[in-house]
C-alpha cells in the first residue's frame with residue numbers, strides 16, 4: 001500500500017505525539033494512583049509460592065496490655081516477654097518500640113538485663129518532627145544492641161513498600177527489617193546505586209528511589225507469620241520453643257496502642273510490627289518485586305505504539321480492529337504477566353500508550369480513507385460532467401461536419417458550393433479542435449494541474465472575434481448584434497478561455513431571445529476593472545432562477561420550454577474561467593424583459609487566481 005510520503009510523515013508525527021503524550025500522562029498523580037490500584041489488583045490476583053516463614057511476632061496485644069499494667073508498663077512487659085524467649089535462643093530480636101524516654105528506673109534495669117540475654121538485638125529509632133534528628137533509644141539500651149534501625153514506612157495509605165534507607169543531614173539509618181536480617185546473618189550491607197548486598201542476598205532497592213523495597217506479604221491461604229503474645233507466653237511457657245532459630249519482632253499490636261496501623265495490598269489492615277516482619281520475610285525469602293527498569297517500560301510502550309501504527313498502516317477493516325484488540329489486550333495483560341515474573345511494569349503508561357496510539361492511528365487512517373473516497377467521488381463527478389460537456393458542446397460542429405461531408409460525397413456539387421462546404425468543414429473542425437483544447441484546459445485548471453496562460457489582449461479584440469463567430473447564429477434568428485464602444489484597457493490571461501466565456505454569453509443571449517430582437521455588447525472601465533456586458537431582450541429569469549444558473553446542469557423551465565436549452569453546463573464553465581482570471585460575473589434579469597450578464601475583469605493586473613485551486 002503506497003501513500004504519499006507527506007501523509008506518512010504526518011502519521012508518524014501523530015503517533016510520536018501520542019506516544020509522548022501517553023508517557024507524560026504517566027507522570028501525573030492520577031496515573032500514579034491508577035498504577036497503585038492496578039498494583040494492588042495484581043497483588044491480589046497473583047498467589048506467590050508458599051514459603052516457610054523465618055520470623056515470629058512477640059506481641060503486646062490487648063490482652064497483654066490489660067493484664068500487665070497498660071502502656072505505662074510497656075518496658076516491663078517487653079522485658080517479661082524477652083526473658084521467656086531468651087532460653088529458646090532466637091536468631092535475632094528486633095524491637096519495634098522507641099526506647100528514648102527516661103522511663104521507670106526499675107523497668108529500665110529489667111529491660112536492659114533482658115536485652116543482654118537475647119542475641120543480635122536490633123532497636124528502633126524514628127525521625128523527630130522536622131526530620132533533622134533521630135529519636136534514638138537510651139544509651140543504656142543501645143549498648144546492648146547490635147544495631148538500630150528506623151521504623152519509617154512510606155506515607156501511602158496502603159503499605160506497598162518500605163524505604164530501606166532513611167537519613168538526616170548527617171546520620172543515615174537502615175530499616176529495622178534490614179538491620180534484623182543483617183544481625184541474624186551477621187553480615188555487612190554493601191551498597192551499589194541499584195542494589196544492596198547483605199551476605200549473599202542481593203536486594204533490589206535503588207538509591208534514586210530512597211531504597212524503597214516492595215514488601216511481599218504472606219498471601220491469604222498461607223499460614224501467617226506466627227504470633228505469640230506476652231500474655232500467652234506467661235500462661236504457657238512452653239510456647240517459647242516456637243522462637244528457636246527465628247528472628248523475633250517484638251512490639252505493640254494492641255489496636256488501642258499501636259499508632260502505625262496501615263492497609264496491605266491484600267486489603268487487610270496491619271500494624272507496623274507485621275509490616276516490618278513482612279519486609280524481613282521479603283528479604284529472607286529473596287522474594288523481591290522489582291520495579292521494571294525504565295528502558296524496559298519505555299521499550300514496551302514503544303513496541304505498543306509501533307504495533308498500533310503498523311496495524312493501521314498495513315491493515316484495514318476488521319483485520320485491523322482484530323489486531324488492535326489484541327494489542328489492547330496485550331497492553332492490559334503485560335503488567336500482570338510481568339508481575340508473575342516479579343517485575344512491576346507501570347500500568348498506566350503501558351495502557352494509555354496502547355489506547356492513545358490505536359485511537360489516533362485508527363482515526364487518522366479512517367479519515368484518510370474517507371478523504372480518498374471523497375476525492376475519487378469528486379473525480380467521478382468531474383468525469384461525468386466532462387462527458388456532458390463533450391456531448392453538449394461538440395455535437396453541433398460534428399453534426400455540421402458530418403452533414404457537409406455527406407453532401408459532398410453524395411452529390412456532384414458545383415465548384416463554388418463545394419468550396420463553401422469545404423470551408424465550413426474546415427472552420428467547424430477547427431472549432432472542434434479549439435473546443436477540445438478549451439475543454440482540456442478547463443479540466444486541468446479545475447484539477448489544479450495548469451497555470452493560466454498570461455497573454456495580453458483588449459476587450460474590443462476579444463468581443464470582435466466572438467461576435468464574428470456567432471454572427472451566423474444571430475442572422476438565422478434575425479437578431480441584431482450591436483457592439484458599443486469598448487474600453488481599450490488591456491487584459492491579461494488566457495485569451496482562448498476568455499473567448500469561450502464571452503462566446504457562451506453571446507450564444508445564450510441569442511438562444512434565449514425571440515427573433516428580431518437586439519443583443520447589445522457594451523463595456524466600461526471602472527477604476528482597476530474592465531466590465532463587459534451582454535444584454536438581450538429575451539425570455540429573462542426571475543431572481544430565484546438567477547441564483548441557480550451557475551450550478552452545473554441547471555436550466556430554467558422557461559428555457560426548456562423555448563426548446564433552446566442545452567445541458568446547463570456552459571455558465572458554470574464561464575464562471576470558473578472568469579474567477580480563475582480574478583473576475584466576477586453578475587446577472588440582472590427579469591422574466592420576459594431580457595437579461596444582462598456583466599463580466600468584470602482586472603485591468604492590466606496580474607491574474608490573481610492563476611494556477612490556484
Ligand code: ADP
Pocket residue numbers: 504508509512536538539540541549554555556557559560565566567568569570571572594595
Ligand atoms: P445551457 O444554455 O446549455 O442550458 P448554460 O449553463 O449556458 O447552459 O445556461 C444555464 C441556464 O441559464 C440556461 O439553461 C437558461 O435557463 C439560463 N440562461 C442562460 N443565459 C440566459 C439568458 N441570456 N436568458 C435567459 N436565460 C438564460
